[in-house]
Every structure is written in C-alpha cells, then in structure tokens.
Amino acid sequence: MEREELIIVIRAYNADTDRSAAEAVDRVCEVGTSGKVSLCMDLLGDPASRVRHSPAFLMLVAEASCGPVKEIVGVVRGSVKVVACGRKMPRQGGGGGDTRARAPAPAPIYTKVGYILGLRVLPSHRRLGIGLQLVERMEEWFGEKGAEYAYMATTKGNAASLSLFTGRCGYSKFRTPSILVHPVFAHRLPVPCSAHVLAIPAADAEAIYRRRFAATEFFPRDIDAILANPLSVVTLLAVPAGHSAAAARWPGAAAFLADPPESWAIASAWDCGGVFRMEVRGASRLRRAAAAATRAADRAMPWLRIPSVPDLFRPFGAWFVYGIGGEGPAATEMAAAVWREVHNRARGAAAVVAAEVAEAEPLRRGIPRWRRLSGAEDVWCVKRLAGEYSDGSVGDWTKSAPGSTIFVDPREL
Structure with a gap:
C-alpha cells in the first residue's frame, strides 16, 4: 500500500x-x-x-x-x-544671528x-x-x-x-541593535533634580519627532498613528530644571522647537501587555524564592530602594520605550530622567521596561539594564x-x- x-x-x-x-x-x-x-x-x-x-x-x-x-x-x-x-541635507540659508533653532x-x-x-x-x-x-x-x-x-x-x-x-x-x-531590559521595582526611582520631565500630548510629540528625528533610519512615516494608538501610553520630554518649559505650563511643540534648551531628550512608552504576556519557565525553586524575598523587602521598606526582582515566573506584561532621542551635551542625563519616569509610571502595570537601541546609540548610557534580563544582540x-x-x-x-x-x-x- x-x-x-x-x-x-x-x-x-x-x-x-x-x-x-x-x-x-x-x-x-x-x-x-x-x-x-x-x-x-x-x-x-x-x-x-x-x-x-x-x-x-x-x-x-x-x-x-x-x-x-x-x-x-x-x-x-x-x-x-x-x-x-x-x-x-537641505541647503543652508544666508542670514546671521542664532541659527540653532532655525x-x-x-x-x-x-x-x-x-x-x-x-x-x-x-x-x-x-x-x-x-x-x-x-x-x-x-x-x-x-x-x-x-x-x-x-x-x-x-x-x-x-x-x-x-x-x-x-x-x-x-x-x-x-x-x-541590542535589547535592554530592566525590572520594574516596587519603589519609585528618583528623577535627578537637574532635570524636569513633562508628559506631552501626542500631537506635540509627533511635531517634535518629525522635526528632529524624521530622517532616523526606519522612522515610520505614520508616526502619528503609533502615537495615537491606545497602547502608546505616554510621551515624556526631559528638559533642564531651569528651562522655561519646566518653570511654567507646557508651551506647546511650536514654542519648544523655536527655542529649545541646550540639552533635552524625548521617548514614548508602549504597553506590550495589551498584545502579549511573557513568562520565565524552568527557574529553580531557590531562584524563585530569592526573587520573592527581594520583592517582599522592597514592599516593606521602599525607602531602602532595594533592587527587587518582579514575579517573572507567572505571565507578566512589559512596557517598551521607543522613539528615544535627544540633543545637547547633557542629553544622556536627560534620557536617563525620561527612563526613570517611564519606570515609575509602569509600577503596577508592567514587570519590566525594555528598549532596543543601535550599537552606537549616543544615549545608550542613559538607559539602564540588567544583564541577566537583557536579550542577546538582535540581528x-x-x-x-x-x-x-x-x-x-x-x-x-x-x-x-x-x-x-x-x-x-x-x-x-
């Protein structure tokens, strides 16, 4: 047969x-x-x-x-x-004066x-x-x-x-690029006093992205659709604490772009938990117990800021930080402030915060990661x-x- x-x-x-x-x-x-x-x-x-x-x-x-x-x-x-x-590159015009914003x-x-x-x-x-x-x-x-x-x-x-x-x-x-992952602790992370972080509307975020980063490789032309998606939780902008945007109400993207501070950084957060959940399987009981102990200590004594391991051994959600960019000599410091604020907003909503950046990303030092959680290099x-x-x-x-x-x-x- x-x-x-x-x-x-x-x-x-x-x-x-x-x-x-x-x-x-x-x-x-x-x-x-x-x-x-x-x-x-x-x-x-x-x-x-x-x-x-x-x-x-x-x-x-x-x-x-x-x-x-x-x-x-x-x-x-x-x-x-x-x-x-x-x-x-566009042709540069003649004219003098301060051309930084123009x-x-x-x-x-x-x-x-x-x-x-x-x-x-x-x-x-x-x-x-x-x-x-x-x-x-x-x-x-x-x-x-x-x-x-x-x-x-x-x-x-x-x-x-x-x-x-x-x-x-x-x-x-x-x-x-590399995938950088950091756990979300039970305690808040302090934002440096040298930086002020603002949550800005999606329309303003779109204007800043298109004006400053539209030529970035793989930048999507429909960035407006991404920012308007319900899974796009927030866009955060960090400026020096003494800048006018920090001292008063957010002036809007047009005013910001007309007179930007010397250093600033921007990033948006996406709730991956709306699409998929992850889970670490196969960990030993000893490893699970040690992680649980860090969580218990962090909840009981948040003022100690203990680096606690969230419960990754049951289905958990993640927030992804995208659109990371900035300018100026203190841009890395501003990016670190943005990331800390994303972490603080993710408490109770996600177990980890992740980002993926190019090998030579200048703001990479401002994005913390745990080596044990971060994935291998992407290709x-x-x-x-x-x-x-x-x-x-x-x-x-x-x-x-x-x-x-x-x-x-x-x-x-």
Whole structure:
C-alpha cells in the first residue's frame, strides 16, 4: 500500500477557523533560552494581534494534508509600511544671528518596506521547506503592496532562522541593535533634580519627532498613528530644571522647537501587555524564592530602594520605550530622567521596561539594564525585492553603512 503524499498549502489565516490551531503552533516556540530557563510568550486575543496595529498586515498559515486529515503546521506574520532609509541635507540659508533653532533639519528619504515576524513551524514538520514557502509567499504579498525591501529580526544565537533567511532566502545581515531590559521595582526611582520631565500630548510629540528625528533610519512615516494608538501610553520630554518649559505650563511643540534648551531628550512608552504576556519557565525553586524575598523587602521598606526582582515566573506584561532621542551635551542625563519616569509610571502595570537601541546609540548610557534580563544582540536582515516591485528611487539601502541611531517600531515587537 502506497504512503499518501504530504501536501502543503500556504493560505491566508482565517480567524474563524484557524485560531486555536495557530495558537498551538505559537505555543511550541520559545522567545529565548538560557540553559534550562526559558522565556515564553503568549499572545493575547487573536493570533493576528501582533500585526493588526500596522497600516497593512497579513498572517499566513501552512496547512498540511495527508489524505483527509488537515493540520496547520506553520504560521508567519507580515506588515508593510513606509519608513526613512536615508537623508538629504537641505541647503543652508544666508542670514546671521542664532541659527540653532532655525537650521533646517535633514529631509528624510522614504521607502516602502515589508517586515516578517512570528515565523513558526511545528517541530514535526521542520526541514520540509515549509518555512521557506511561508517566507516566499509573504514576499509576494510585499511586492503586491509595492514594498521595495523586506526585513526581519532574530537573535544572534538563532542559527536556524539566520540560516534560512541569509542562506536560502537571499537576505543579508544589516543592523545589530541590542535589547535592554530592566525590572520594574516596587519603589519609585528618583528623577535627578537637574532635570524636569513633562508628559506631552501626542500631537506635540509627533511635531517634535518629525522635526528632529524624521530622517532616523526606519522612522515610520505614520508616526502619528503609533502615537495615537491606545497602547502608546505616554510621551515624556526631559528638559533642564531651569528651562522655561519646566518653570511654567507646557508651551506647546511650536514654542519648544523655536527655542529649545541646550540639552533635552524625548521617548514614548508602549504597553506590550495589551498584545502579549511573557513568562520565565524552568527557574529553580531557590531562584524563585530569592526573587520573592527581594520583592517582599522592597514592599516593606521602599525607602531602602532595594533592587527587587518582579514575579517573572507567572505571565507578566512589559512596557517598551521607543522613539528615544535627544540633543545637547547633557542629553544622556536627560534620557536617563525620561527612563526613570517611564519606570515609575509602569509600577503596577508592567514587570519590566525594555528598549532596543543601535550599537552606537549616543544615549545608550542613559538607559539602564540588567544583564541577566537583557536579550542577546538582535540581528536585522534585509533583502531588496525583485525589480518588478521596485522603482529603485532610493538606491540600494542594503549596502548603506549603519548610522548612530535607529527607530524601533513598537508595533513590530
């Protein structure tokens, strides 16, 4: 009797019929491991929730059939958006006087990109080319949407993913940002008296981002949609304590940009707990007990400011700090003040605060992290799509040198 042939069909995800099977595929994959300890992620709501906040998104499933039996054995998610991939410097005008506030900002060069995330294949069906089929079908959709580039992110130690994308799919290693994670303590962190931190409206945040950071690599042209999203909790701006914006009511973005302080910093916070929950599994009882002891001591004596470990051994949420930027000689100090205020606002709402920054990010020293919690170095891989989908208007971005900073879109975590 002949064995029935295994047939793989790649098709769009159907929330009405595929949800439980897609969730099962997601559950078999761990975010990261360290020995026997693993960090797992559980999506909240529909499995397509990881991309539903993007302007254009798609989720594909791989359905395997052998005779009458059909089973979902793989999933992948993708989104398409317009981002900055370079900058062109404007011509400087004549005129004298103080040009610090009036100097024109670099104009961004935009391109349309597709982002691949959440590629999963059941262990029982790996090495059958299913991952490759999912990626290729997603790239076809990117092309149909007019994307000129496709990119993905994985950890440096994920050899299987890197082998698939760089070895079989034609991607090249592009950028290597780092993920910085810090626990949220029970006690508040004091903001330095040299800085004053303000929460500013989304519209003002958009104006500042577009005026000062729109040419940052991967800056999304729809930054307004990100800031207006309910998961974008707050945008914080730090200025020196003696600046006029600190002494009086917030004057608005226009007034701030017309007369900015010598040093300042800005960042926004995104509530990842609205999309997924994480959990550390496999930790020993001794490690759990030690962590619980730090929490108990911190709650009982908050004035001692004990570095406590939150309960990471049950599902927990995280806040992600994005749009980190600043200017001036004390910008790192201002960024540290912003981060501390994010931490204080996250108390009771998240167990950790995380950020992802470029290797050469100048404000990196202002972002604290715990080495044990922070993930391995990320690897972003990029591919220029076929000529029929690309007009070549921005040159070949894949060959460009990395800049000192990068914008990490919180919708793509």
